[in-house]
Each structure stands twice: as structure tokens, then as C-alpha cells.
Amino acid sequence: CGVFGVLVASEDEQASFAVFDGLYALQHRGQESAGIAAVDDGRITVVKDLGLVASVFDEATLRALRGRLAIGHTRYATAGDRGWENAQPLLHDHAGAQIAVAHNGNLTDPPQTPAPNGRIPSDTERIAAAVAEALGSATTPAAVAEAVAHALAPLHGAFSLVMTDGQHLIAARDRHGFRPLCVGRFPDGGWVVASETPALDVVGASFEREVDPGEVLVIGDDAQASSSLPGPHFQHLCVFEFVYFARPDAKLLGREVHGTRRRMGEHLARVAPVEADMVMGVPDSGIPAAEGYALASGIPYGQGLVKNRYIGRTFINPGAAQRRQAIRRKLNALEDNVRGKRLVVVDDSIVRGATTRQLVALLRQAGAAEVHLRISSPPYRWPCYYGIDTPSRPELIASRLSVDEIAQELGADSLAYLPLAHLRDAVGVTHGCCDACLTGAYPETVSEAAAAGAGS
Ligand code: 5GP
Ligand code: SF4
Ligand code: MG
Incomplete structure (x- = not known):
């Protein structure tokens, strides 16, 4: 909110x-x-x-x-x-x-x-x-x-x-x-x-x-x-405020969010390099990290997807079918830009995997030769009880499957996540930030009843 x-x-x-x-x-x-x-x-x-x-x-x-x-x-x-x-x-x-x-x-x-x-x-x-x-x-x-x-x-x-x-x-x-x-x-x-x-x-x-x-x-x-x-x-500010939630021009704990996202991408290029022709971000939230990946890898940055700017965030829609339709309305491929290319596709996170699976398919239909997914946060494995509506554990793809299995399930040629230490370094906060959805280390215990009510 x-x-x-x-x-x-x-x-x-x-x-x-x-x-x-x-x-x-x-x-x-x-x-x-x-x-x-x-x-x-x-x-x-x-x-x-x-x-x-x-x-x-x-x-x-x-x-x-x-x-x-x-x-x-x-x-x-x-x-x-x-x-x-x-x-x-x-x-x-x-x-x-x-x-x-x-x-x-x-x-x-x-x-x-x-x-x-x-x-x-x-x-x-x-x-x-x-x-x-x-x-x-x-x-x-x-x-x-x-x-x-x-x-x-x-x-x-x-x-x-x-x-x-x-x-x-x-x-x-x-x-x-x-x-x-x-x-x-x-x-x-x-x-x-x-x-x-x-x-x-x-x-x-x-x-x-x-x-x-x-x-x-x-x-x-x-x-x-x-x-x-x-x-x-x-000081346990939600690390996902930096990864995804806050505006890129917001300043949190004295840092502009966009810069932290760009650094996440730079780290990602170093820990998960791949030979490719173009780096692209998933609009809007994957773009600053894609910029960082391109900078650090030397691979040219380009656009492979266009977002309808009149549509809001798709994650929030209830129901899988509704979400699928919402994503299709929201994103479309730039065929001339992706045809025949080996793509590095950078996004901020994978929660259920529905968005990502669909956009990998979209890029392949548009003729992409290879799709290498790079995610600017670690695997999202635990539900959030502190104000972000994430699903229960079985619906979180990274709590069910290994990284290789996720890559397969999403139809990607390769998949890599940003390790936690690099995320912390990119944000530049050594003394804290909540990262419970990535680690399971909840800063504050959650009552069973509240846990059963949240994330539904
Ligand atoms: P999925 O791949 O799970 O279908 O969707 C994940 C995408 O939804 C992320 O890339 C992110 O941009 C977007 N998203 C929307 N709301 C949220 C949220 O509250 N938390 C996270 N982690 N991602 C969200
Ligand atoms: Fe943010 Fe994750 Fe902590 Fe929730 S559990 S407040 S999404 S870091
Ligand atoms: Mg996104």
C-alpha cells in the first residue's frame, strides 16, 4: 500500500x-x-x-x-x-x-x-x-x-x-x-x-x-x-522494496533505488556470465538490472518486449487464468529485435513462475535463438507476512523445484539467480533488511493463526 x-x-x-x-x-x-x-x-x-x-x-x-x-x-x-x-x-x-x-x-x-x-x-x-x-x-x-x-x-x-x-x-x-x-x-x-x-x-x-x-x-x-x-x-526494511516494490527514483536508507538495481545487474553479470547477443530487461521492474548486466558484461543492451503503459501490475490479480490473460495484454515481443538472437533476459524475481514462463514462450515465438534468464534476487522460497501478498509455499516455484528444474519448467536455456551476499552488497546495507522470503529467517515470529490467514 x-x-x-x-x-x-x-x-x-x-x-x-x-x-x-x-x-x-x-x-x-x-x-x-x-x-x-x-x-x-x-x-x-x-x-x-x-x-x-x-x-x-x-x-x-x-x-x-x-x-x-x-x-x-x-x-x-x-x-x-x-x-x-x-x-x-x-x-x-x-x-x-x-x-x-x-x-x-x-x-x-x-x-x-x-x-x-x-x-x-x-x-x-x-x-x-x-x-x-x-x-x-x-x-x-x-x-x-x-x-x-x-x-x-x-x-x-x-x-x-x-x-x-x-x-x-x-x-x-x-x-x-x-x-x-x-x-x-x-x-x-x-x-x-x-x-x-x-x-x-x-x-x-x-x-x-x-x-x-x-x-x-x-x-x-x-x-x-x-x-x-x-x-x-x-532496521529491517523489506529488501524487496529495493528489488521490486519501490519506485526506481525513491531514496531508501539514503540510496536511490535505481542504483541498487543497476548494481544487482552488474553483480549478476559477474556471477552468472553467458555468451549472448543482447541483454534485455522485463519491463518495467527488470530494466535497471538489465542495464547493469549489459554494462558489466559488455553485451549490447536492447529492448525485446513492449509493455502497454496503461496496464498496472499483473501479479496482484487473483486466479491463474486471469493473471495469464493480464500478462498477455501487458507484454508483447519486438520481433525484429529478438529474431535469431541469443538473449539474456533479466527480471527482478520469480514468484509463481507464471509470468516468466509466458514471456519465455513469447520470446521464442518471436524467433529468439536462446533465452538465458537472469534474476536479480535469490530464489523466493518463503511467504511474506509483512505486507506483500505472496502465495503459500507450494505455489512458490523455488520452494518446489531446484534451479535446473525451474529452468526446464519455464522453458529457458539457462537460469541463474543473484546470490544473497551479492544482493546485500548491491543494496549496500550490511546491518539488516528483512530477507525472510529468501532465507526463511523471519525477523519477527508469526503466529500460526496469522500465518494461516496470510499469503492466501
Ligand atoms: P511470476 O514469475 O511469479 O509469475 O511473477 C513474478 C513477477 O511479478 C516479478 O518479476 C515481479 O516483477 C512481479 N511482481 C509483482 N508483484 C510482486 C511482489 O509483490 N513481489 C515480487 N517478488 N514480485 C512481484
Ligand atoms: Fe520483504 Fe520478503 Fe521480508 Fe516480506 S519477507 S518484508 S517481501 S523481504
Ligand atoms: Mg516483473
């Missing part, structure tokens, strides 16, 4: 327009629903719906969302719940007070007992209820920060949150910092919180800093306050 929030300084500016721009820049983080919660005169109004940011909001709707403080969300459904009722921000009423919550991540605590109406509260509902109850009559930023830290203390798993209580812009991150979150400032003094830095750039804010793992940051008109969740904090 993408989360975003702003508090603008000037009385005659509306926050909703900036939130729209920020969400538009974060569209890649979730394409199932979009929403904005705006604070006008202390009251919170939410507009949200299924669909892309640009189809949920038009100028009239944004104009109607008055006020200087607003938050927003783009949703990428995990755990299969794709309905309207899960669109965010979530508005929660408690004892006459309101809060709105936008959440990126997944809790790993056992699901709660059903509410009186029989429904099991969603992760975001749990967070909203806990925060609303803890807030009580807190009004100063410092008191709000303490209360939010207290409410979030017992929760485990991944949460990068942007919230408002009708007075403050509130940001918080779990103790591991699984999902990114950063803070920016407008030149005239307003504040922005966003999943990724490009969303700061588009609204004209400058990067201030990342929200720390385990930090709660509360921004009011006249003051800010920060508090921390009790217990140890870690």
Missing part, C-alpha cells in the same frame, strides 16, 4: 490536492482502492472507492474535501480481502472523537475474536480502535505521541501508518521498519509524510528524514513531538 499525509501551513490552501498528487506518485504501491480523509474544522470526511487514484477522484471531489490537514491511501490487498469495506483511510469513531488511519503492512498477531456482529476486525480496525482508545483527551503533540506509542506497543508485524485525530498529522512505524515511511517539509513550513520520497518531490516538499523504526511522530500547527515504542528497534 501507499500512505501519504500533509499539513499545509497556509490557510487558503487545501491539503486534499497535495494528497491526490502524493497518492498518484504512490499508485504503484496499490491499485485496488484509493482514499482521502480530510480534516475541516476538526471534523474528518473520507472519500474512498475501489479503483485507481485518478478514477476515484476528480477536481470537484477534491475541492469538496476542505481543510489544511489530510491523509490518503492506495490499497494493495493482502490476505485476499479485496472488497470496498477494506478501502482506506479507515474512519473510526470513539466516544465522540474521530480518527482516520491509513496503513501499509500486515500484523502478525493472532487475529482477534469476532466482534458482536460476528466480523473479525481487520488489522487496520484493530490499530484504529487501540489508538482511539489510548488517545482519550490527549491534545498536545507530546501527549498524543505518548498515547499512540502506548496503543501500538502490543502490536506485532508490519505497520507504516499515517493517521489524523482531527488536529494532528501522525506517523508511526513498527519496530522493524519493514515498510518505508519518510517525512518532508514544504518551503513555507507545512509538513508531509509519505511511503516513498518521489511523493515528496511531486508536491514540492523537500526530504527531511525517514521515520525511524519504532517511532511515533506527531505534527501539529505549532509543535511536533516524537515518541518510541517500548522494546528494541531494528
